[in-house]
Amino acid sequence: MLDKNGIEIRTGQVVKVSGAFFQNDNGLYYVEHSPGDPTWxxxxxxxxxxxxxxxxxxxxxxxxxxxxGAFTNDRVKNAKANAWNREHSEIEVVTISDMSWILGRFREKLEQTAKDVQRHTWDFGEDDTMVQKEKAIQSHYEGVIRFIEGKEF
Structure with a gap:
């Protein structure tokens, strides 16, 4: 999916949401999961x-x-909010000066996945489907970290 400026939205990026029906939905976010991620x-x-x-x-x-998506206990308010969000809300990829916290978050996930790969390899062997799945997740997190560090475009 593209943001309002035509930039592809990827895991690890920081985005700004604006124009949402509920004020709390507006703000800065980092993309933790994207469609197609092996963990999502x-x-x-x-x-x-x-x-x-x-x-x-x-x-x-x-x-x-x-x-x-709006999810309240009022069906009419949900419909109004969802219609408003489809028409008015926008998402934009932005840069922030310090990405170290976000980078650290993905490094923690990579470290845990590496431990899972090692453990599953010991338990089930290198060719096990679980090991292959964990290796795909590990590769995904490595790619996200390279992207955040600016080494992959």
Missing amino acids: SGHDYCLKKVCKDGRLSKSTRNICFWPI
């Missing part, structure tokens, strides 16, 4: 809210999905 079965983007300095927001409502 959704067809949407999973976004985690970040502060301007790149740290994860401590807000209780710090998760958003793109395209934005």
Whole structure:
């Protein structure tokens, strides 16, 4: 999927959501999962809210999905919000000065996946489907880290 400027949205990027029906949905997020990621079965983007300095927001409502969906206990309000979001909300890939926290988050995921690969290899052998799946996830996280570091375009 492309942002409002025609830039492809990828895992690890920082995006700015604006024009959403609910004010809390507007803000800066990093893309934690994208469609096609080996760790994600959704067809949407999973976004985690970040502060301007790149740290994860401590807000209780710090998760958003793109395209934005409204889920309240009022059917009419949901319909109104979803129609508004389809028409008015926008997403834009932005840069922030400090990506170290986000980079650290993906390095932690890579480290855990490497441990899983090692453990599953010991338990089941190199050719096991679980080992192959974990290696694909490991490769994915390596690619995200290279992308964030600017070594892959």
